Amino acid sequence: xRHQSIWAATATLPQFPPLTGNIHVDVCIVGAGISxxxxxxMLARAGKRVAVIDDGPVAGGMTQMTTAHLxxxxxxxxxxxxxLHGREGARLAADSHTSAIDRIETIVxxxxxxxxxxxxxxxxxxxxxxxxETLERELEAAHxxxxxxxxxxxxxxxxxFDSGPCLRFPNQGQFHPLKYLARIAVAxxxxxxxxxxxxxxxxxxxxxxxxxxxxxxxxxxxxxxxxTNVPVNDLVAIHTKQAPYTTYVVGARxxxxxxxxxxxxxxxxxxxxxxxYEDLLIVGGEDHKTGQGHDTRERYTRLEAWARARFPMMxxxxxxxxxxxxxxxxxxxxxxxxxxxxxxxxxVTGDSGMGITHGTIAGxxxxxxILGRTNPWEKLYDPSRVTLRAxxxxxxxxxxxxxxxxxxxxxGDVGSAEEIAPGSGAIVRRxxxxxxxxxxxxxxxHERLAKCPHLGCVVQWNPAETTWDCPCHGSRFDCxxxxxxxxxNSDLAPAERSREQRAA
Numbered sequence: 432x433r434h435q436s437i438w439a440a441t442a443t444l445p446q447f448p449p450l451t452g453n454i455h456v457d458v459c460i461v462g463a464g465i466s467x468x469x470x471x472x473m474l475a476r477a478g479k480r481v482a483v484i485d486d487g488p489v490a491g492g493m494t495q496m497t498t499a500h501l502x503x504x505x506x507x508x509x510x511x512x513x514x515l516h517g518r519e520g521a522r523l524a525a526d527s528h529t530s531a532i533d534r535i536e537t538i539v540x541x542x543x544x545x546x547x548x549x550x551x552x553x554x555x556x557x558x559x560x561x562x563x564e565t566l567e568r569e570l571e572a573a574h575x576x577x578x579x580x581x582x583x584x585x586x587x588x589x590x591x592f593d594s595g596p597c598l599r600f601p602n603q604g605q606f607h608p609l610k611y612l613a614r615i616a617v618a619x620x621x622x623x624x625x626x627x628x629x630x631x632x633x634x635x636x637x638x639x640x641x642x643x644x645x646x647x648x649x650x651x652x653x654x655x656x657x658x659t660n661v662p663v664n665d666l667v668a669i670h671t672k673q674a675p676y677t678t679y680v681v682g683a684r685x686x687x688x689x690x691x692x693x694x695x696x697x698x699x700x701x702x703x704x705x706x707x708y709e710d711l712l713i714v715g716g717e718d719h720k721t722g723q724g725h726d727t728r729e730r731y732t733r734l735e736a737w738a739r740a741r742f743p744m745m746x747x748x749x750x751x752x753x754x755x756x757x758x759x760x761x762x763x764x765x766x767x768x769x770x771x772x773x774x775x776x777x778x779v780t781g782d783s784g785m786g787i788t789h790g791t792i793a794g795x796x797x798x799x800x801i802l803g804r805t806n807p808w809e810k811l812y813d814p815s816r817v818t819l820r821a822x823x824x825x826x827x828x829x830x831x832x833x834x835x836x837x838x839x840x841x842x843g844d845v846g847s848a849e850e851i852a853p854g855s856g857a858i859v860r861r862x863x864x865x866x867x868x869x870x871x872x873x874x875x876x877h878e879r880l881a882k883c884p885h886l887g888c889v890v891q892w893n894p895a896e897t898t899w900d901c902p903c904h905g906s907r908f909d910c911x912x913x914x915x916x917x918x919x920n921s922d923l924a925p926a927e928r929s930r931e932q933r934a935a
Contacts, residue, residue, distance in 0.1 A: 436752045437682050437708055439495045442609035444488060445616050449629040450645050456482040456625070458801060459643050459652035461632045463487075464494035465608065465787055466779045467658035468615045469794030472538075475622035477802055482650055483624065484643065486631035490612045492916065493660045496754030497786050498680060498706055498715050500694050501535060501604030503528040504553050506702060506784040507762035509572035515761045516811065518575055523811045524763060525576040531791035532604045539611065542618050546610035547708070551692045554587035556597035558699030563596050565698055570598055588691055592741040603694050605706055608787060633920070635664040637773025654775040654801050658793065661757060661905060662778045663920040668770040669814060670918055673759040673781045675721035675905025676701075679730045679895070681738065682750035685712045689744050703737060712745060714738040721755055722888075722902030727895035753896045755905060755916060756784045764789040765814035766796050777801070778814055844892070848876055856892040856899065856910060865889050866926050867899050869910045879912035879923035890923070899923065 433440060458474050460467045463485035471481045485491070503525055505512065513521040539548045557565060566583060573581045580601050587594040616626060627645075634644040640651040657664050661675070678701075687710050695705040701718035716737070717730040731751050739745050759765065759781040766789075769776040777800065779793040792808065799806040810816070843860035848868045851857050856869040858881055865881040867890055881889050881899075888903035898915070899908040907916035912923035 432748055433750050434752060435750065436495050436497075436680070437711055437713065437750050438497075438499070438607060438609040440750070442607065442613060444490060444609060444613045447489065447616075447626040447628045450484060450627040450648050450650070453649050453651075454482060454625070455640070455651045456480045457652065458482075458654045458656065459484065459641070459650045460656045460658055461485075461635065461643060461663075462492070462656075462658035462660070463489045463616070463626065463628065464492050464658065464660065465490070465497075465612065465790030466793040467656065468612055468619065469791050470656055470658060470779075470797045471619050471624055471626075472615050472622070473794045473798035474801060475619050475624040477798065479801070481619070481624040482652070483619070483626045484630040484632060484645060484650065485626075485628050488628050489616050489626065490609050493754050493786065494612065494790070495609060496680075496752055497608055498704060498713050499606060499608040499787055500553075500704065500706060501532045501606065501787060502553050502600065502694055502785075503532065503578060503788075504555055504598075504600045504603070504694075504696065505762070506696065506704075508569055509576045509578075510568045512762055513572050513575065516763070520811055521572065521576040523808055525573070525578050527792045527808045527811070528785065528788045529578075530795070531788040532602075534791055534795060535606070535611070535787075536604065538615070539606070542614055544611055544614040546607045546614070548604065548606040548611075549692060550602055550604055551694055553600040553603040553694035553696070554594065554597045555600065555696050555698065556587055556594035558697040558702065561698045566596055566598050573598070573600075587695055588693065589695075589741070590689070591743060594695075600694075605692070605694065605708075607708070632663065635776065637776040639775070641773065641775050654777065656777045656779070656797055656801075657769065658779050659917050660755070660780065660782075661917040662769070662780055663917040664769065664772075664776070664778075668772075669765055669778065669780060670904045673757045673765070676718045676756050676758055677721045677727075677753055677893070677896075677900070678715055678718045678756055678784075679727075679734055679753045680713060680715040680751065681731060681735050681748045682708075682711045682713045683735075683738070683748045684710050684746040685742060685744050686710070690742070703734075711749070712738070712742060718756070720902065721905045721907070722891045722893075722900035725891075727753075727893050731895060755907065756786065757781045757905065758783055761816075764792070764812055766793045766812040767800065767809060767814050770815045780814075848878070851876070854897075855894065856897070858889065858892065861926075864926070867892070867908075867912060867923060871910075877911050878926040879908075880926050882924065883919055884914075884921045884924065885917075885919040
């Protein structure tokens with residue numbers, strides 16, 4: 432079984448060099464995922480000189496962990512969006528996600544991208560214990576949002592289990608996200624854009640010009656877009672308004688034609704989501720607050736059991752992977768000018784489980800803002816917005832964050848590093864410090880300070896993903912302490928060598 436996404440296993444991505452000198456461009460984009468590359472593509476097509484920088488490879492972050500549902504069926508439901516944003520806000524949300532699917536299809540056609548794009552229907556069905564009334568409320572809200580073609584049907588087209596009544600969302604989409612982005616990256620170059628990988632943005636300064644510090648070099652630009660999934664250029668302005676959740680995915684083969692190509696979701700919380708890629712059934716769910724799930728390996732087991740109960744024709748699980756989604760307090764992404772920053776610094780974050788369409792919306796909206804064009808979605812996605820009706824969610828999530836700091840008052844996961852088995856990690860208390868200790872498969876011990884460099888929470892070991900995860904704002908680090916997901920923008924600090932390490 433592979434612990435990677437099907438996309439990473441089946442795509443060849445173009446390679447790009449690191450930044451080796453100072454450059455000036457019209458727009459510098461930090462982050463080469465779906466949001467950054469789409470924004471760069473649209474700006475380059477409009478004649479702007481763009482540079483994309485990323486400390487990893489193209490699409491090497493959370494974009495490769497998506498299940499790539501292209502849908503205007505929002506996982507937080509139109510009935511809830513309407514309460515927070517009003518009918519007009521819900522209508523604009525529906526319009527933006529519908530437009531994102533259409534734009535992806537247009538780009539696929541214009542660039543002749545072979546990425547298995549197809550239009551499919553989507554089905555929202557009841558989780559165990561839920562009722563038809565939930566679907567009826569959502570149907571009415573979807574119609575008010577302008578999705579008049581959504582209809583209530585008696586069951587989804589699954590032969591292996593009866594879903595019961597469900598909503599059919601016609602004309603949704605699916606594709607192979609990395610095949611798509613591989614071609615987008617090449618198209619950016621053809622339009623005169625430049626992409627630099629292995630290039631870490633150490634610091635981002637607004638002003639005229641804006642400056643992005645990359646090691647010994649700088650990129651100066653008229654505007655900067657921070658598209659790093661979670662912004663790495665501020666401490667609290669955005670992070671108090673969204674929360675990180677980890678989600679899990681399994682993939683197993685099914686007989687060809689056993690399931691028709693479709694998208695599907697249940698109404699659970701957390702919910703399950705389903706799609707096909709060729710003959711691979713992809714099922715996700717079992718979400719939990721990042722850094723706060725202490726049964727992460729069991730999440731895969733439960734997810735497989737849920738899927739196998741409904742699709743008994745499944746073969747062995749061949750792929751499993753986890754990703755992180757940022758849930759905003761009012762269920763919509765933050766796309767626009769960075770709050771409390773210079774006017775020429777833009778951010779995109781808060782995918783709320785809709786990363787591919789939100790990332791495409793970001794490309795459309797940010798390119799309009801930078802080019803001085805009006806966009807009807809600007810206010811809806813404004814990162815500075817305050818949604819008073821979401822105050823309860825804001826208070827709940829930030830109370831949860833505050834609680835995590837009490838981890839400094841507790842002992843370690845184990846009494847000493849000698850108790851840690853090969854291939855495992857644990858927190859060890861050493862005086863006033865907490866140590867993130869990982870023992871590799873060869874038995875060597877690797878230790879870092881367990882203090883997240885963002886705002887000082889104690890990171891937690893995730894055995895399913897072999898990562899150190901921050902339970903406060905979602906920073907993630909590999910087993911050796913190297914940062915792989917913001918808002919932290921640096922690695923876990925070195926720890927004083929233990930007696931075991933000194934003796935080795």
